[in-house]
Amino acid sequence: MQSVNNKKIAYVSLLVAIALIFSYVEILIPFNFGIPGVKLGLANVISIISIYLFGPYIALVIVVLRILLSGFLFGNLYSILYSLCGGILSIIVMSVIKKTNKFSIYGVSMCGGVFHNIGQLIVAMITVNQMKISYYGPILIVSGMIMGLLVGFLSNQVLIRLKHMFDSDKIIS
Amino acid sequence: MKKSDFLLASAMVTIALVWFLTAYFFSSKGTMVYVYKDNNLIRSCPLEDTGEYSIEDNGTTILNYVINNQTVDVTFATCPDRLCVFQKSISRDGESIVCLPHKIVIKIVSDTSFNNEDYDAISK
Numbered sequence: 001m002q003s004v005n006n007k008k009i010a011y012v013s014l015l016v017a018i019a020l021i022f023s024y025v026e027i028l029i030p031f032n033f034g035i036p037g038v039k040l041g042l043a044n045v046i047s048i049i050s051i052y053l054f055g056p057y058i059a060l061v062i063v064v065l066r067i068l069l070s071g072f073l074f075g076n077l078y079s080i081l082y083s084l085c086g087g088i089l090s091i092i093v094m095s096v097i098k099k100t101n102k103f104s105i106y107g108v109s110m111c112g113g114v115f116h117n118i119g120q121l122i123v124a125m126i127t128v129n130q131m132k133i134s135y136y137g138p139i140l141i142v143s144g145m146i147m148g149l150l151v152g153f154l155s156n157q158v159l160i161r162l163k164h165m166f167d168s169d170k171i172i173s
Numbered sequence: 174m175k176k177s178d179f180l181l182a183s184a185m186v187t188i189a190l191v192w193f194l195t196a197y198f199f200s201s202k203g204t205m206v207y208v209y210k211d212n213n214l215i216r217s218c219p220l221e222d223t224g225e226y227s228i229e230d231n232g233t234t235i236l237n238y239v240i241n242n243q244t245v246d247v248t249f250a251t252c253p254d255r256l257c258v259f260q261k262s263i264s265r266d267g268e269s270i271v272c273l274p275h276k277i278v279i280k281i282v283s284d285t286s287f288n289n290e291d292y293d294a295i296s297k
Contacts, residue, residue, distance in 0.1 A: 078273070107178035114185060128212065128271060128278050138189035138196075145185055 011054070012062055019046035019066040020073070027074060038143045041113060041151055043070075047091060048109055048155040053166055056095035063087045078127075086119035105159070106152040113148025114141055196267065203266045203281030206245055208238075211276045220245075220264075220281065228277060235275055245270065245279055 022043040029040065043066060050059035067087050071080030093115040098108050117140035207217045210228065220243050228236040236257065237249035246262035247270050257272035269280035 102175075102177045103181065104175045104178055106174045107181050110178070110182060110185070124271070124273060127273065128209070128276060138193040141185055141189040141192075145182060 008054075008058065012058060012065075015046050015050055015062050016065045016069065019043045019062065020070050022046060023066065023070040024074065038139075039147075041116065041147045042154075044090070044109070044112055044116065044148075044151045045154045045158065047087070048094065048105065048112060048151065049158050049162070051091070051094055051098060051108075052105070052155075052159055053162070056091065059095070060088065060091050063091050082120045082123050085123045086116040089119035090116035105156050106149060109152030109155060110145050110148035113146075113151060114144035117141070117144040201266045201283045202243075203264060203268070204283045205281070206240060207280050207282055209278040209280070228275075230275075236272060236277055238270075238279060245281065247272070247279070250275065 020043075022045065026040050026042050046066070047059060047063050050062045054062075064084070064087070067080060067083045071077075071083065075083075090112045094108050094112040097103055097111050103111075121136065121140055203220050205217055206220055206222075208215050208228065215228070216226075218240075220240065223241050225237060225239050225248075227234045228238075233251075234249075235251045236247060238245055238247045244262045244264040247257045247260065250257050250272055252272055252274040254274070257270055257275075257277070260270045263270055263279070263281055266281055266283035269278055271278050
């Protein structure tokens with residue numbers, strides 16, 4: 001539904017590569033709170049700036065490519081499944097929230113973080129067939145919010161500096 | 174940050190808080206420990222049975238857990254991230270320790286809120 005041109009291909013590839021590096025760097029940082037699923041989500045910076053610079057569809061492509069590649073490189077089939085669910089849900093929700101034009105980038109990224117975790121939680125619930133995740137939900141919501149704020153701050157800083165490269169009315173900062 | 178962001182954040186925190194309080198006040202002290210592997214119940218025992226237990230796969234131990242003082246804690250696992258070992262020890266109904274790589278779930282159930290999916294009735 002959008003025209004493909006060389007410029008877009010180049011930008012998408014570049015962003016996927018950068019997101020891959022972010023994923024890898026995150027593995028190097030020991031971020032262990034003993035709670036599965038709590039991570040920095042640095043690669044989400046790429047997801048967010050993709051939504052703001054290129055729109056939801058290209059952002060979705062970038063996210064799926066990044067997850068598949070980093071899954072084959074660093075992870076396994078299950079990690080791909082979890083990340084896909086979380087990543088796709090996160091992009092969809094972020095795009096919807098952004099379209100309402102009522103929230104700043106911080107609101108968008110908070111939702112992104114929270115729904116990324118919720119997506120992963122849903123896959124975990126299906127995998128182990130347990131509906132009772134009583135205490136886990138609140139933890140994921142709060143950590144998703146906090147990480148979302150951090151990612152939002154970083155994304156904002158990146159977008160401010162990239163503004164001159166793209167149509168300035170496509171960017172809200 | 175705009176005002177609507179703060180509203181969104183407060184809404185999320187409220188939902189998380191309500192969820193947590195609901196889980197806490199509706200939970201009762203557990204009485205039974207159920208261990209699931211690959212969604213199959215492999216063993217169950219009362220929470221009073223103090224001791225060290227291990228779960229094996231083809232003869233090798235893949236996870237050790239300890240029941241002590243009416244709480245269950247995972248002490249050893251062969252999964253790559255060992256998150257199950259780091260998880261807090263559990264004691265109340267509904268709490269569980271999960272090892273996703275091994276597909277092991279250890280959960281605490283109490284007689285009052287019984288998980289009807291597995292058994293129709295238990296006679297003691």
